[in-house]
Amino acid sequence: MAVRLAIVGLGRLGYEHARNIHYRIPGAELVAICSVVQAELDRVAAEMSPALVTTSFEELLAWGQFDGLVIATNSGTHAQLICAAAAGGVRHVYTEKPIGMSMDELEQIRAAVQANPGMTFQVGYNHRFDPDMMEAKRRIEAGEIGRPVLIRLVSRDQKGLEEFIVKFSPTSGGLVADMMTHDYDTARWLTGGDAVRIFGLGGVYAFEGLKAVDDIDNAAIMMEFSDGTMVQIEASRTSPYGYHAPAEIYGTKGCLKIGENSWKNRMITMGEGGVSRVCTEWFYEYWEDTYRAELADFVACIQEGRTPRVTLEDGYKAVEWARVAAEAVRTGEVREYTSQFTQEGA
Numbered sequence: 001m002a003v004r005l006a007i008v009g010l011g012r013l014g015y016e017h018a019r020n021i022h023y024r025i026p027g028a029e030l031v032a033i034c035s036v037v038q039a040e041l042d043r044v045a046a047e048m049s050p051a052l053v054t055t056s057f058e059e060l061l062a063w064g065q066f067d068g069l070v071i072a073t074n075s076g077t078h079a080q081l082i083c084a085a086a087a088g089g090v091r092h093v094y095t096e097k098p099i100g101m102s103m104d105e106l107e108q109i110r111a112a113v114q115a116n117p118g119m120t121f122q123v124g125y126n127h128r129f130d131p132d133m134m135e136a137k138r139r140i141e142a143g144e145i146g147r148p149v150l151i152r153l154v155s156r157d158q159k160g161l162e163e164f165i166v167k168f169s170p171t172s173g174g175l176v177a178d179m180m181t182h183d184y185d186t187a188r189w190l191t192g193g194d195a196v197r198i199f200g201l202g203g204v205y206a207f208e209g210l211k212a213v214d215d216i217d218n219a220a221i222m223m224e225f226s227d228g229t230m231v232q233i234e235a236s237r238t239s240p241y242g243y244h245a246p247a248e249i250y251g252t253k254g255c256l257k258i259g260e261n262s263w264k265n266r267m268i269t270m271g272e273g274g275v276s277r278v279c280t281e282w283f284y285e286y287w288e289d290t291y292r293a294e295l296a297d298f299v300a301c302i303q304e305g306r307t308p309r310v311t312l313e314d315g316y317k318a319v320e321w322a323r324v325a326a327e328a329v330r331t332g333e334v335r336e337y338t339s340q341f342t343q344e345g346a
């Protein structure tokens with residue numbers, strides 16, 4: 001029997017999730033779509049013919065003829081939708097990151113999910129599904145690079161999106177919460193630990209409009225992790241050459257590098273201006289396969305009754321960390337971090 005999925009949010013990423021479910025995940029069926037934007041509904045309904053098309057999340061929950069829900073709405077709505085889904089008896093939920101925007105929301109989500117034992121709850125930290133990242137983790141755990149000393153993770157968005165980013169910022173939580181939680185999550189997953197001390201710098205280097213919404217366009221954060229590993233993460237909205245996400249894990253016996261060259265294709269152009277290559281244009285292009293893989297794994301978790309690879313605890317800690325890290329960047333001071341997350345019944 002196919003796993004019947006509903007999706008809420010059909011914007012930039014939601015549309016791609018819908019396409020992955022419909023075309024690229026065997027065993028999954030897109031049965032319901034929900035968005036507050038009618039044009040998005042019309043487009044997906046015409047292309048994929050789901051059984052239910054609605055602007056109302058309440059109507060979707062009341063209809064209820066689906067196994068799992070994919071949440072891809074704006075970040076500020078996630079907590080409310082997750083809690084409503086859990087209260088409405090939805091047993092399997094995948095949500096885009098971040099799960100919530102405040103400590104209150106994190107606690108509401110924790111209570112709602114933990115009140116439903118056995119609920120599949122997966123968070124969209126898709127970098128964990130990158131085959132090279134997975135291989136790096138395997139090699140670290142096999143001891144191939146000795147003790148990890150320094151992990152460097154970089155995310156540079158192509159420039160040219162100033163207007164979009166300034167508009168997007170108030171609902172995204174800003175650069176640290178929106179972009180850097182991916183890298184924090186990857187570092188947690190690679191090391192198996194958490195940050196204990198955080199120091200960061202950042203500012204507005206190009207997108208002047210971000211000042212009015214209290215956001216920044218570039219940041220670099222340095223951390224000490226619980227096992228002593230140093231982790232440095234860098235994020236930029238202003239890369240002049242395209243999307244670039246190199247990673248390096250340097251250990252006492254070796255070093256792993258991923259994505260150093262972010263080529264769009266295998267073409268090299270040679271001309272009077274010299275030799276050049278074209279770079280990946282945007283994040284979706286670079287991580288495309290991981291978005292399919294994470295939803296395919298969500299479907300497999302439902303089928304097999306398995307715990308997802310990115311859990312409530314991971315989603316909770318990423319947001320919690322972002323709040324401390326943003327404060328470290330804002331003040332320029334070293335901040336200590338201890339998680340408040342508690343397991344069910346603790």
Ligand SMILES: NC(=O)c1ccc[n+]([C@@H]2O[C@H](COP(=O)([O-])OP(=O)(O)OC[C@H]3O[C@@H](n4cnc5c(N)ncnc54)[C@H](O)[C@@H]3O)[C@@H](O)[C@H]2O)c1
Nearest residue numbers: 009010011012013014035036037072073074075096097124
């Ligand atoms: N994992 C990643 O790499 C990644 C990348 C980009 C965005 N995201 C996350 O995905 C989410 C969506 O981002 P986006 O860029 O697609 O945003 P977007 O603005 O393009 O799309 C948001 C969608 O949500 C819908 N929506 C909002 N509130 C709704 C509600 N109450 N009920 C029904 N529909 C509602 C809108 O109609 C729209 O379809 C954000 O949380 C963002 O952080 C994750």
